[in-house]
Amino acid sequence: MNRKQKRMLARIVLAAALLVGLAFLPATGALRFALYLVPYLIVGHDILLRAAKGIRNRQVFDENFLMAVATLGALALAVYNELAGQEGDYLEAIAVMLFYQIGELFQSYAVGRSRRDIGALMDIRPDTANLERDGKLETVDPDEVPVGSVIVVRPGEKVPIDGVIIEGRSSLDTSALTGESVPWGAGVGDEAVSGCVNLSHVLKLRTTREFGESTVSKILDLVENASSRKSRSENFISRFARAYTPAVCCGAMALAVLPPLVRMVGLGLSPNWGDWLYRALTFLVISCPCALVISIPLTFFAGLGGASREGILVKGSNYLEMLSEADCVAFDKTGTLTRGVFEVVAVHPEKNPLRGAVGNPQRGPGVPDRQPAYTDRPVRGAVLVGCVGCSQAGASCAACDAKASLPVGGGKRGTLPGGPDEAALLHLAAHVERYSTHPIANSLRRAYPNEADDCTVEDVEELAGLGVRARVNGKLVCVGNAAFMDTLGAAWHPCARAGTIIHIAIDGEYAGHIVISDVMKPHAKEAVAALKAAGVKRAVMLTGDAPAAAEPIAAELGIEEFYAGLLPADKVAKVEELLAEKAGRKGRVCFVGDGINDAPVLSRADVGIAMGAIGSDAAIEAADVVLMDDDPLKIAKAIRLSRRCLGIVRQNIAFSLGVKLACLALGALGIANMWLAVFADVGVMVLAVLNAIRAMFRI
């Protein structure tokens, strides 16, 4: 509690104690009134003052003014009764003021608490950096550290600035950034992202960015500016609040004046002014829209906080709202559902022996670990069908029978499928691609580690649009696409395996091909299933790849609809088509991309979701939702979180409105008195606030 709240609490306690004391005091008449006025003023003097100021500033429908009118009116009625000879009920007016203040205090305390708690969920701001200068450590503001300086991060500290590790080895907790709870083991040469917490050992980093450009600043910026974009629910509530208070006041006016007049003139009964005035004052007590107005933004704030703890950053409550309505999700393939890293998935040598081309790779003297490591993970859905396409023109392809098409890497790491022919083919290809920086060359070299051996590789020549050729151990080896083979006159044939086919020819004779393909992310399939379970009716895959490459992946993932061969502009057009189909109907279109070249599509979709966006500024700019890690399961989680949040919003709206309207009705009928009214008002607010905080919890 802050000072203001403590003072308020003291006033409430003092007033309550005085009220209890007064109940036992035998005072009567004017003295009794004066005594009761003391707790009233103690607890409500600020309301009266603010009401007076409100009138001066022409803010008549200010809740302070309404509370002042309601309680003063109740006091006046009590005085009137006293003068009429009955005992006046002063207690009621004071209690209303007291409970109103208790409600306000609770609200301010609860909001302050959740502001801090939720703020802490989002707060990854490092306070200081340990800068090494002339061999000495200085603690400085992260803002003052220039690029390229050396900083030290001790265990328990946050990495303040993005940098490369130059000394030490430690595990880093990236959960604040990615929601990933398993620590990451980082060593020299690894890039440490700011915002991670160093868990075990001292690390020395060379900074690669300024603080303002570092990941942590970018994320903080995003989070802090979130929720300034308001959702439809919030706008509805603020519009409602603007109309509600005046409407209830007019109702109170009418209630005070009309029924007595009707009774007097129309029915010839006594007007009963006092009774109707009391009912009108009850109306005023319920007229404060606080419960509604506080609980809705609080729910969204808690929802945003809870999501950011899971590594899901949502840029505003409007996006949280739209996300909850999502029923069509379009995915980019590469980098979103697949890893975007090409790997060798099959090697199909021709039957003519290759062993003459290079030394037997498995028994290279003095080089123990020479086996190619394709991939240390089983290829997903590893039913690598035989090359049905290879039987083309009657030519039988030995490599394409079951033996050679064994699931690559299905066994233990380093085992070579199919025997030495495959290794030899890979060995040759890796040699030829030795100097190339093309992604395909990288994946070939990765599949055959320790490529640099005693083979002689000379005359390496890259032929644009075709491939690479080189002389390996005296033989001319050409590695490239089908067109390259055609220029050599090598008798190549296609392969049924999906992916990029790399053909290899030795001295102009076709030697076989290697299939390179993108690999699916571990949770991609579950992610699509989870989305469907979460109520997403339509999942669409958009890709720039050829249909032949896209189709098996879509089938594997359970995505019925896919569009292949799309340029970035085509993707925008496709998403616009999806949006147009939605026009006028419920539901929203999400687009999920890896954010590297999807920025236009991300901004075009109702909700653009960027994945693994750390370090990609364009994606953080363009996307509405940023998933900090690479796990596609988070998409469904984000939708589930948003649905729960919006569910709580609706509960709060229905509950607060329902109770208020019921109280108004009961008040008008004279069934609800002022006590009930103030309990309804404060109680509803307390319950709505507690319900709102639920949006922060984990699912």
Added chain:
Amino acid sequence: MKKVYKIEVDCANCANKMEDAAKKTPGVRDATVNFMTLKMTVDFEEGQDTAAVMRAVRENCKKVEEDCEIHL
């Protein structure tokens, strides 16, 4: 041009009122008050003296809600 200001206000409805008051201030194109983060984002019209406009915004906000503060 957009600028973000830190504010102090106690109730959510008062924050809404401040937002309305800020929006009506001459020189302000749009304004949003975020009660949960206690921030006011003001989008100024072109060529305005932001400091002068913000003084007017603060004055207008004080009129609708006595108990508020904008840190300029």
